[in-house]
Amino acid sequence: MNRFVWILAGSAVTAQIVYPLVSGSNRDVVTVAVVALLAASALAHAAITRGVKWAAVLFVTTAGLGIAAEIVGTATGFPFGSYFYATSRLGPDILGVPAVVPLAWTAGFYPIWCAVSLLLHRVGPDQRAPLHRIVMTAVAMVGWDLYLDTQMVTDGQWTWTSPIAGLPGSPSIPVTNYLGWFVVALSMAVIVEFAGKSVIRTDPPRLTDSAPIVLFMWTWLGSAFAHAVFLSGPEFRFSAIYGFVVMGTVGVPLAWTWTTRSRRRTIDTAR
Numbered sequence: 001m002n003r004f005v006w007i008l009a010g011s012a013v014t015a016q017i018v019y020p021l022v023s024g025s026n027r028d029v030v031t032v033a034v035v036a037l038l039a040a041s042a043l044a045h046a047a048i049t050r051g052v053k054w055a056a057v058l059f060v061t062t063a064g065l066g067i068a069a070e071i072v073g074t075a076t077g078f079p080f081g082s083y084f085y086a087t088s089r090l091g092p093d094i095l096g097v098p099a100v101v102p103l104a105w106t107a108g109f110y111p112i113w114c115a116v117s118l119l120l121h122r123v124g125p126d127q128r129a130p131l132h133r134i135v136m137t138a139v140a141m142v143g144w145d146l147y148l149d150t151q152m153v154t155d156g157q158w159t160w161t162s163p164i165a166g167l168p169g170s171p172s173i174p175v176t177n178y179l180g181w182f183v184v185a186l187s188m189a190v191i192v193e194f195a196g197k198s199v200i201r202t203d204p205p206r207l208t209d210s211a212p213i214v215l216f217m218w219t220w221l222g223s224a225f226a227h228a229v230f231l232s233g234p235e236f237r238f239s240a241i242y243g244f245v246v247m248g249t250v251g252v253p254l255a256w257t258w259t260t261r262s263r264r265r266t267i268d269t270a271r
Contacts (some may be wrong), residue, residue: 002206002207004044005044005048006045008037008040008041009037009038009204009214011037012037012038012215013048013218015030015033015037016034016218018192019034019232028089028090031152031155031157031189032091032100032225035100035107038104038108038215039104041060041177041212041215042107042109042110042212043055043058043059043110044051045068045110045211045212046110048206049201049206049207049208049209050200050205051199051201053199053200054196056134057191057196058109058110058192061108061188061195062102062105062106062110062188062192063102063103063106065159065185065187065188066101066102066105066188067094067097069180070102071095071097072188074096074097075095075096077162078180079179079180079183080128080176080181081160081164081174081176081180082160082162083159083160083161083162083177084158084159085097085157086156086158087157090157104148108144108148109140109141109188109189109192109225110212111212111219112140112141112193112216112233113133113137113189113212113218114212114213114216115140115216115217115251116134116136116250116253117209118138118213119133119253119254119257120133122254122257123257127187130193130194133193134193135189137189138182138186139249140168140246140247140249140250141182141185142181142182142185142246143220143242143243143245143247143248143250144219144223144243146178147219147223147224147227147240147247148220149173149177150233150235150236151227151231151236151239152229153172153173154231154233154235154236155186158174160172160173160177162176162177164176167242169235169238170235170236172235202246212233213254217251220243220244220247220250220251221244221251222239223240223243224243224244225241
């Protein structure tokens with residue numbers, strides 16, 4: 001099963017590498033493949049390490065709230081702002097929202113959740129850890145969307161019609177989008193934290209969180225690099241900075257704890 005998870009994760013990364021090399025309908029196919037592979041990797045890993053019931057909570061919460069927020073959002077403009085999806089590009093839709101979109105919420109949420117959990121574990125026991133995990137996950141989800149939205153809007157997958165201003169250098173996406181993402185992601189994190197706690201398996205996991213942690217680091221650093229170097233568009237250089245900084249609220253301290261622990265091991269070995 002460990003190999004299966006890594007095959008899914010590796011295939012997702014490979015598809016992401018292919019993304020800037022293709023265009024048109026081929027890019028649409030790659031986009032769907034990336035989302036499907038990342039979601040499958042997340043759900044498979046969650047089921048193996050945290051149990052099938054916890055994985056079900058993860059899926060129902062992230063995909064369920066995700067599609068609900070998107071349907072309401074495209075119909076009313078709340079909570080993200082006014083926007084609409086392109087038709088007939090990402091497969092079948094549910095009330096105007098491509099059916100693959102709720103899977104993207106699952107695919108993005110789980111690696112961030114695992115990265116935050118690992119960071120909090122390394123920091124040490126704290127009664128406020130659940131609150132920290134909830135808030136940090138929501139913030140990092142906004143960081144991920146700072147990459148995602150710019151990439152998908154530039155590719156024409158959805159279009160914003162809101163008159164509200166965007167961030168400096170990124171005028172096509174209203175700031176309300178990021179506020180909406182924070183609220184929706186925060187709601188997801190609250191449900192997963194407390195509903196998941198009652199069904200999570202208590203026996204030692206059969207594999208580590210290495211795969212989702214690698215996917216988190218790849219998304220954080222790889223997206224920044226791709227936006228800065230490979231993808232063409234006036235807003236990508238800014239989204240590279242915004243996404244790197246906001247996802248870095250988890251990525252930087254996580255990397256710091258890793259380097260610190262590695263340094264300590266080296267010193268202990270030398271002694």
